[in-house]
Amino acid sequence: xxxxTLVIELAEPFSPSVLRExxxxxxxxxxxxxxxxxxxxxxxxxxxxxxxxxxxxxxxRKPFPLPLxxxxxxxxxFTALVGFNPQREDWRRPFLVYxxxxxxGDESTFEAEHADEPEVEAVLGFRPTHAVNxxxxxxxxxxxxxxxxxxxAAMDVIGGVAKAELLDGQAPVVVGLPGVLGIVDDDxxxxxxxxxxxxxxxxxxxxxVK
Numbered sequence: 001x002x003x004x005t006l007v008i009e010l011a012e013p014f015s016p017s018v019l020r021e022x023x024x025x026x027x028x029x030x031x032x033x034x035x036x037x038x039x040x041x042x043x044x045x046x047x048x049x050x051x052x053x054x055x056x057x058x059x060x061r062k063p064f065p066l067p068l069x070x071x072x073x074x075x076x077x078f079t080a081l082v083g084f085n086p087q088r089e090d091w092r093r094p095f096l097v098y099x100x101x102x103x104x105g106d107e108s109t110f111e112a113e114h115a116d117e118p119e120v121e122a123v124l125g126f127r128p129t130h131a132v133n134x135x136x137x138x139x140x141x142x143x144x145x146x147x148x149x150x151x152x153a154a155m156d157v158i159g160g161v162a163k164a165e166l167l168d169g170q171a172p173v174v175v176g177l178p179g180v181l182g183i184v185d186d187d188x189x190x191x192x193x194x195x196x197x198x199x200x201x202x203x204x205x206x207x208x209v210k
Contacts, residue, residue, distance in 0.1 A: 003136030003143045004208035006151040006197070007113070008160040009120075009128040014039065014099060021157050022099075029153065031092050039099030039132075044092035047142055050149040093146045094137030097154070101130030123182035123191050124161055132158065144208045148201040155194040162197050164190045165209035173205050 014022065019039060027033055032044040100106035114128055121127050134151040136143040151162055161181065166174060171187035174180060179196030183189065190196070200206055 003139040004147045004210050005133060005135040006147055006208065007163040008132040008134070008151060008155055008158065009124060009163055010130045010132065010158070010160045011126040011128065013101070013103070013130055014158065018158055022154065025153065025157050026097060037105055039104055041097045043095050043097065045095055045146065045150060046092050047146050050146055050153065052142070052145055052149065093143055095150065096135045097132065097150070099130060099132050104130065119184045120163070120189070120191065123184055132160065139210055144206065145201055147208055148197045152194040152197040162192050166190055167207060167209060170205065173203060174200060177203070
């Protein structure tokens with residue numbers, strides 16, 4: 001994929017019921033949905049369904065209530081929504097969202113990405129058995145915002161811990177955000193909760209690694 005990626009580390013495999021809930025979430029958020037294998041979704045997600053709209057002019061679009069971003073103010077360029085009005089613009093963003101690990105698919109990728117991470121495992125408090133990748137197909141700022149919010153929404157259903165690569169100089173900003181479990185890999189990786197992702201998205205310095 002040509003956009004940013006977040007990884008959700010899991011302490012145990014999905015149960016059938018969690019996989020059903022995960023699939024239902026992704027179907028509900030998607031305007032285009034294709035399941036290539038159980039837990040592997042090729043989708044388009046309108047940014048509005050994640051609770052975000054972009055301001056193009058002062059009176060362009062009025063926000064709906066109940067923001068997915070939480071109670072804190074959003075970045076000035078974005079305003080939060082929760083209600084989805086199907087008559088509004090379908091601002092679709094492409095994603096691959098997929099479960100990987102032993103017995104589910106992409107085993108070799110999972111093994112390569114988790115081959116030697118003692119520092120990560122020490123902060124997590126567990127050795128990941130599986131992971132979910134959330135990968136955007138484009139690289140505009142809205143794709144970075146949507147990636148963070150989509151991963152947070154997934155974590156509300158499946159649990160896990162977000163693993164986010166950091167850009168140079170971001171660690172001092174990220175370390176003070178709520179929901180951060182730790183900064184590892186010489187300040188190049190943050191581990192945190194869904195709360196962390198939502199707080200990070202709101203921060204003016206927010207940007208994921210492509």
